[in-house]
Amino acid sequence: MSSTSDLNQRIAARVHALRSAQGLSLDALATRCGVSRSMISLIERGESSPTAVVLERLATGLGVMLASLFDEAPAASASPVARRAEQPEWTDPQSGYVRRNLSPPGFASPIQLVEVRFPPGARVAYETTARQSPTHQQVWVIDGAMDVQLGSETHRLAAGDCLAMQLDQPIIFSNPHRQAARYLVAITAEASAIPTARRAP
Template sequence: MTSSREVLDRIAQRLRQERQARGFSQAALAERSGVSLRMLALIEKAETNPSIATLAEIAAGLGISLGALVGSGDEAAARVIPPQDFATVWQSPAGSARLLASGGKAELWDWRIETGGRYDASPDPAGTMELIQVQEGVLVLEVDGATHAVPAGHALRLASDRAYAYRAEGGPVRFVKVVS
């Protein structure tokens, strides 16, 4: 499994490469993404652990997917991705999120929310869609003032360009999702 340090170093390197390839200064990217100049500088030096929402804002400012920013950048026609290359992008006592694979404009994620845990998400870029399949437990989704309980074996579609939250009640929840 990839360590947190390796993920931070990879993100720092990819951010710098993508920013420079577009001819953006850190200040220009800060303006385009809405992420502070100080935060961008810390991320490029791998001195902070940014949230998924912050990384999504930076990726949108660069005009790339979150997966392109945190992934390996390998664009081969086919690539087997071993578990040690999965990137744990969020981890706390409430749960974890691992980016398993990305390509084009799609990302494949594996999530776990612990009993009583919650993840509050900021809106993704306009038009972003999530397809989720619950593998164990009951995922409780809060979006647009409504609550949806999604049991194991069920799937859901979420327009994630708005604030939403995942939570687990009555036991841990594990789900996979594709973000596009």
């Protein structure tokens, strides 16, 4: 299992590689995603533990899915199987929610699966905007209950419920209950919309 420090270093390498692959300066990416130049620099050096909201802004600015920032760069030799011990877990320092990337690391695919444990009282607000290519997400609640607000519409989800959405408007995840929620997220986008980062020398 990857440690928080290991994941911060992986995020640092991915953000830097994706930015470099697109020829973006720190200032250009900062303008595009609404994250300060200094914060991006700290993240790329592995000296900051960014929140989920900051990472979502970076992912949007880089034209990738949030889960991609926890992944390895696509590689032709990547295994199509992700063993349980290889699936990285990351805790959002702001809300305390824990996300686990289920998809095989480095395996090129337009589909990514993520499992999330959402603590009681947690709330995460993503300022999602339209992507370069349509990005779709489905949330399937495994245990507990939670609310998902899409724009001005709120969906109350219980165990077994599944919500489909397009990532083109603000989304708020909240758990107003006393029990933690656990849910699966399936995300897909056209493969051409996911830039391939060059491996660092």
